[in-house]
Amino acid sequence: MKNKIFLYDLSGKNNIRFSPPCWNVKLCLIHNNIDFDTIPIRFTEKNKISFSNQTLVPIIKYNEEIVSDSWNIFVWLNDKIKEIKLIPNEQTRVFSHFLYFWTSKSLLPLIFKLIANDIPKILNEEDKQYFIKTREDRIKMPLKSLLSDKEKSRKQLFQSLITFEKILANNRFFNGKNLGLPDFIFFGNFMWAEKCSSEDLFKNLPNIHKWYLNIKKLNRL
Numbered sequence: 613m614k615n616k617i618f619l620y621d622l623s624g625k626n627n628i629r630f631s632p633p634c635w636n637v638k639l640c641l642i643h644n645n646i647d648f649d650t651i652p653i654r655f656t657e658k659n660k661i662s663f664s665n666q667t668l669v670p671i672i673k674y675n676e677e678i679v680s681d682s683w684n685i686f687v688w689l690n691d692k693i694k695e696i697k698l699i700p701n702e703q704t705r706v707f708s709h710f711l712y713f714w715t716s717k718s719l720l721p722l723i724f725k726l727i728a729n730d731i732p733k734i735l736n737e738e739d740k741q742y743f744i745k746t747r748e749d750r751i752k753m754p755l756k757s758l759l760s761d762k763e764k765s766r767k768q769l770f771q772s773l774i775t776f777e778k779i780l781a782n783n784r785f786f787n788g789k790n791l792g793l794p795d796f797i798f799f800g801n802f803m804w805a806e807k808c809s810s811e812d813l814f815k816n817l818p819n820i821h822k823w824y825l826n827i828k829k830l831n832r833l
């Protein structure tokens with residue numbers, strides 16, 4: 613890459629970075645030694661990203677090119693920087709795309725139930741109000757009502773992660789021997805929980821815990 617990539621990254625109080633898809637993209641960039649800078653944006657700073665004609669992060673800006681949505685960003689990186697072989701074959705593309713949907717539609721909502729009430733603590737006042745309002749509209753109930761169901765949510769999370777726990781019994785990474793796109797897509801969800809909450813997502817999931825710590829250590833995170 614001749615020039616630097618800019619990544620618009622969700623930020624909370626004290627510059628804390630906690631967005632799952634932003635972490636997925638950052639891990640990919642860091643692991644592949646790609647030169648980038650992040651531009652912090654708070655929930656209520658939509659004006660800063662209006663150039664992208666949508667309202668969510670991550671967004672990549674490279675010269676005049678603008679790419680939003682983590683999956684589109686991975687595909688763009690794969691096409692742009694051939695040397696990193698991010699999507700080396702059709703199987704990786706399909707499995708990774710499955711994981712992109714599964715993590716955002718199944719895993720993320722489960723983790724959300726466990727950490728939703730911790731997230732406002734890392735936001736400034738304006739963002740806190742925005743977050744609570746938009747998320748309560750989305751789940752159609754008060755965030756606080758999730759607190760009484762935590763034990764049930766922990767069991768649901770364990771049940772959905774057990775398949776992935778088993779895969780890691782025989783494979784170092786979801787990508788096989790080496791860290792790759794399926795791992796990047798899985799990783800940010802756990803980093804999100806770590807940044808926002810003290811909830812332990814790895815209870816009785818030693819392989820996933822080891823995988824997570826290993827990735828952090830390998831990439832000095």
Ligand SMILES: N[C@@H](CCC(=O)N[C@@H](CS)C(=O)NCC(=O)O)C(=O)O
Pocket residue numbers: 622631632633634655667668669670680681682683716746
């Ligand atoms: N499918 C999208 C999801 C993007 C997304 O939901 N981003 C959240 C942060 S995790 C966001 O920008 N939220 C802003 C808001 O809710 O106003 C991706 O993978 O990039």
